[in-house]
Amino acid sequence: MSAQKMPAKILVLHGPNLNMLGTREPDVYGHETLDDVNAAIQARAEELGVGVACRQSNSEGELVTWIQGARGQAAAIIINAGAYTHTSIAIADALRAAELPIYEVHLSNIYRRESFRHHSHISGLAEAVICGLGPDGYLYALTTAAKAAKAVAA
Numbered sequence: 001m002s003a004q005k006m007p008a009k010i011l012v013l014h015g016p017n018l019n020m021l022g023t024r025e026p027d028v029y030g031h032e033t034l035d036d037v038n039a040a041i042q043a044r045a046e047e048l049g050v051g052v053a054c055r056q057s058n059s060e061g062e063l064v065t066w067i068q069g070a071r072g073q074a075a076a077i078i079i080n081a082g083a084y085t086h087t088s089i090a091i092a093d094a095l096r097a098a099e100l101p102i103y104e105v106h107l108s109n110i111y112r113r114e115s116f117r118h119h120s121h122i123s124g125l126a127e128a129v130i131c132g133l134g135p136d137g138y139l140y141a142l143t144t145a146a147k148a149a150k151a152v153a154a
């Protein structure tokens with residue numbers, strides 16, 4: 001299989017505390033675990049015919065390293081940076097340097113919550129921001145990212 005015919009690979013990054021999904025504030029984040037969410041992402045990727053890699057870290061530096069590694073390798077990055085969304089210049093700089101389409105996802109509607117969640121360092125870099133749709137947000141982002149990646153590859 002030539003490089004051009006390889007299925008596009010989309011990187012899905014989950015930031016801090018998202019490993020606690022299912023037990024963490026279920027009234028805000030729902031009852032699905034991160035494994036449930038990743039299984040749904042994987043299933044949708046198979047339907048769409050794209051490759052996907054899902055990773056979670058509580059460490060800002062590890063997320064930066066993964067974003068750096070995606071440059072020239074992944075077709076797009078879907079990221080829920082958790083609280084780092086609101087604080088991390090380092091993650092925003094890495095996303096800018098990756099020169100890839102970025103899709104920002106939040107499970108909750110961050111604009112209906114505390115004011116410190118209303119600012120995102122990522123939104124200005126993103127093709128789209130999806131928040132408040134729970135885990136479906138990842139699936140919408142994946143569908144759009146896959147369509148865009150296929151259009152570029154065609």
Ligand code: DQA
Nearest residue numbers: 017080082083106107108117
């Ligand atoms: C979140 C929203 C953030 O404000 C929060 O810190 C999270 C999760 C969400 O998915 O709704 O950890 O990104």
